[in-house]
Amino acid sequence: VNLVAQAVGFLQIVASYEMDEKLMPIATQGFQTLTEFCQGPCLQNQAVLVNSGVCHEANMVLKGNPARCNRMSVFRLKGVAVLTLLSLLEGCNDRTRGQLMVSCISLDSLKETIDQVWDSVETYVNTSDGNDEDSESRLELAFNLFILIYTLHSLQGDAALLQALESVSGYKYFYDMLGVIEIARDNRVEKVYFRKPAICLTLKEASKERLLANIDRSSPAAKLADFFEKSEELIFEMEYHMHIKQLLQKHVPEPPEPPQEQLHPLAYKILFYARWVVCKVRTSVGDSVQGGAEGWQDITLLVAFILNLIV
The missing domain is CATH 1.25.10 (Leucine-rich Repeat Variant)
Structure with missing residues (x-):
């Protein structure tokens, strides 16, 4: 001391x-x-x-x-x-x-x-x-x-x-990225706060629910071992989603908002709508690659809608 x-x-x-x-x-x-x-x-x-x-x-x-x-x-x-x-x-x-x-x-x-x-x-x-x-x-x-x-x-x-x-x-x-774990020690529970890794933002709710639903709960030891084994797959999935997100940010950057005060009202509305379409396509591409069949259905409908507008 x-x-x-x-x-x-x-x-x-x-x-x-x-x-x-x-x-x-x-x-x-x-x-x-x-x-x-x-x-x-x-x-x-x-x-x-x-x-x-x-x-x-x-x-x-x-x-x-x-x-x-x-x-x-x-x-x-x-x-x-x-x-x-x-x-x-x-x-x-x-x-x-x-x-x-x-x-x-x-x-x-x-x-x-x-x-x-x-x-x-x-x-x-x-x-x-x-x-x-x-x-x-x-x-x-x-x-x-x-x-x-x-x-x-x-x-x-x-x-x-x-x-x-x-x-x-x-x-x-800060609040959304704040994680907490509880540790039982000396007949009391201690809370430990930490910053969640950014990759956790890509975790899909369906994937989390699937992991929790399929854990082997036959014994505490089996539950822990099965959790660590299945978590490897979940980490790989999150890394894949993060990679897709970074590719989109790099190659399909989000267009800036059009300057309303410098444009004719009609031109502003056209550019604003065009920006919305680009952002929607950008989001749909990411969701489709990450979300499986449902995501591809969404992007197919969006492309069909855009083609109909052009025609």
């Missing part, structure tokens, strides 16, 4: 100086070390960190934007600081700890950071294949901040936390 307290004291000294490129990796390693002390979770180390005021140092990092540091280094430091805060809540059902953390953390700063990051990654979220390391790092930071506020709200039930949560930019995306 003394080692933990000494590590916190060292980090406090580092954080008291103006951050630069030399101090940045030291502070980053400091937060990573503190996170490792807490994981498990280790309740005793968590208590030492909270009582030592590490939340104050994490808040300073999240509020700061050192001008003399590389942008990616700043995001990395903020990211590890958030992970340290999350590690303090791992396996925690103590409302007092949540209250203490909320009193040390600026909700406005958390919300502002999420808003800034979302403004810079919204296009990436909607169109990217997930290979942009810079955007992915920023998105991971925003998502972990969202999880932090969400976890504190789940622990506290504080109206201010809920208001801050629901008012962040990109709330629907």
Whole structure:
């Protein structure tokens, strides 16, 4: 425990100086070390960190934007600081700890950071294949901040936390992509929140229901083994759907909306309808490839409708 307290004291000294490129990796390693002390979770180390005021140092990092540091280094430091805060809540059902953390953390700063990051990654979220390391790092930071506020709200039930949560930019995306698992430990259930992989958005409801309906439930061991075996097929299916989606985004981009104020009303209506047709065909092609016979029936009817209009 003394080692933990000494590590916190060292980090406090580092954080008291103006951050630069030399101090940045030291502070980053400091937060990573503190996170490792807490994981498990280790309740005793968590208590030492909270009582030592590490939340104050994490808040300073999240509020700061050192001008003399590389942008990616700043995001990395903020990211590890958030992970340290999350590690303090791992396996925690103590409302007092949540209250203490909320009193040390600026909700406005958390919300502002999420808003800034979302403004810079919204296009990436909607169109990217997930290979942009810079955007992915920023998105991971925003998502972990969202999880932090969400976890504190789940622990506290504080109206201010809920208001801050629901008012962040990109709330629907973060909420839809928020996954949770429940772990039974020491006669209680712990919730662990995480970001769902983007590939999960391609999961078809019919495929999920088919998996759940066909699982071998003869025994707990058989159920687990059969689930892992069948999940391989489901993962392959989702990867295939994601590949089709990326191909469509690359080769059949969605046309921009026509500028209404610059066009004659009739020309605008024609272009608007043409854009709708292209988007409909684009969606139908993806659904047909992914959805089997029913999807091909839909695209056949759509093509027949377009041909009739032309004729």
